[in-house]
Amino acid sequence: MNPVLLLQEAAAAARAAGAARVDVFHRSSRTRLLVLEAGRQEWIERSEEGVAVRAWARQGEAALAAETCGIDPRELGRRAALAAGLTAPARRAARAPVEGEHEPVAEAQGESPDLPIFDPEFLRASRKDLEHRLRELAAAAGVACRAGLPRTTRSVLRLATMDRHLLTVDGRRQSSRSTLVSFHLRFPSAYGLSSIEIVSRRLADLDTAPLVPWLAAHPTPAASLEYWRATPAEDGETALTLAPKVMASLMVSVAARAAATGKALAWPAPATLRDDPLIPWGPGATHLDGEGNATRAQTLAGPGGSTAEGAVPVALAPLRMSFREPPRPLPTNLVLQGLPSGSSAAAASRLHLLDVVTRHGGWLVVRGTRRLDEGGDRPVLVEIPARVETFFSRRATAGPSQPFLVADAFISTPEVTVPGWTLQRLS
């Protein structure tokens, strides 16, 4: 069924069933995954399509009815209105005319800045092209990895093309098409099962070069698995390098805290953390949020945080991760910028933290490698505070490597080095 007709019919049915306000969201996507493992290939082709109707009773919260495509949209609309009414019988007043009910659906409105998020190369890429590209990426990663990648490495190239249509509560209709490609690598290393994923809107932009320092820090699995057993703590100061994967975890919690408090956070560093949905080709780029309103860039944290004029307000855009869930405030593209350049290469001992194992309370359990002045290194497991301010107060600098995007959070952050750090605990 034509998605536009589907939106209109579902909205009309929900209103006819008594909903005061309605929005309808339709999303279809095609995902192609090519998996390469131990010389074997897997092809996975997913075609997903669904529609969601949110219906409000005269006041109060919205009920959501969602459906993979194939249902009668009128039935879905009625179901949403029913769900809204069922649990709020007191609000089901005699039906009065609803504003906009009889107005024709308007054409796409809202700001439409020149925001490229669709790569037509996706549609032209053949299976052979994708096989070639994946083998190229895996080979480049293998060269970067100090130990070389073992045969059991699993690499995945994922291409998704997505169409979305939205009929907003005030009758505007919006449509967009976007693409997203990612390369995911999982391999056994001295640290256990390690994995990394990079992401881009364009097939040609997917590049393993920014991963080189991260991969190069992985010794062979044979180096030692014994470090998981308890080892005594080593006292004394060490230089700390936080890989983008670790920084991403810290930044996500900064974004969440800023969103929860509704204002930008202050921190003791010249750096700024921004959420910018309008970065051309940004993996999280979108000029309209999940409710059809224009998005904007905003500062989530910075030196001094709130300005002298008062608190800088923060309100993350409500986004729809899927048609199955209502929109919720989420970051789009997070960017950490402005840290002065520096390096801890000269330090006598250095701890390079590569992966977050788990988070608990105010701590992160992180794994990485400890390089001692007499040469050689060994895997370590340490705890670090979950608050990035702790590191920024120690004259943190941006490392020399390129920032890379951490796929699950769409964060661009450099490696961060802290010149002197006393370990809290080693296990």
Add this chain to the structure above:
Amino acid sequence: MAVTWRRAAGRAVPLQVYHDRGAAIRVWVGDELHLASADGPAGPAVIACLRQMELPAVRGVSAMGAVDGLAAGRDLPRARASGDEADFLAHLEAGLRREMGQMSWDLSLEDRARVTLVADDQSRLASESYRWLRLRISGRGEGGLAGWSGGAGDLDSLSRTWPVARLAGLLRRRWQGSRVPPGNRPRCTSDTPVVFAAGNGALLLHEMIHGLEADQQARGWSVWPPQGGKVSSLLTIWDDPTRSGLRGSYRSDDEGRPARRRLLVRQGRMVGSLGDRRHAGGVAGAEDGHGRRSSRHHPPRPRSANLYMAAGDMPTSAMSVVPRPVLWIHDLETGATDPLTGHVCLLVSDGEWFQDGRPLGPVSGLSLQGWLPDILARVDRVADERTADSGAATCGRDGEGVPIGFLTPAFRTYGLTETA
């Protein structure tokens, strides 16, 4: 199909209704696996899958569809509720207010039903229907938090198993535990005796099972050696999807194979792994009805269903009678394991300290870590009675979740260290 009811801040929140249909086809061409999946009614979805595939020669085929209305004798949840579910939540909230005073509560009840049909190239056809209710409770008040989730096959069982007084008791303990500063309680070190409660405490054993999944073993991504690892001789563990009443039960797996009990550990020696159709050739006897998928959009993989453990001979109440602090873990919020190294992290949502059998105080939000081969080798006591878990456990692997259950006794071990 899933319907979710919710009450927050003392009032009902509108429903969420989700209806999902679709199909998937899996095909082998030589060694190459192809999976196509599509949403929508089964017929058009199957055609959409075939269109995506463009295949010249096919070795084996299996198709899976989720079609509503075909489950004999089992109803799908209704969007138009009878009112029972909303009433249940209202009654529960009133009871919690009565028992625990002025805390703010957020309750939700999800009714999820699924019907799966699987056909394969050997003309086998299997159908499976599944329905489970899941209750989530979170409360906040006076500097503390309390959360819990559990489930059952229907509303009557849920009410019967989890009466308000029982829920209030364990929520009160969690709330009190969350208010205890870390400095005011004993600290868990590698030599502290730790008792994992019957049922929910089996999450630790579940973490061991990840290393016994046939695909992980075939890759060599398991801390357990292929010829079979060794743990404490007090442990006998098996996986059995066939017993009803647990959240991970089914009659046939997502590859249409009949569910089978699978012995994994016999008196401390690992004797089996969990298999699926694909890995049956790689590991002897591996195809045993444990091929599971979180949705049609993912290929089936060997996964656990219901984990069972043989009872021992010690009365449960005697497990904490030790002249030094013992950490009793009633429930875990989450666990994570690196299958290659066996490093495990656990987050305790409901724990209690004992000494000489006397309670020293509750604890929650505690994070523990250790090395699985060490922890499981040091099990020195197993209780004589078994209990089912609370019915809300989900096994997550690579972002794919499948429901699981436990029926296990309490057991005591060492080797876990508090991380902060």
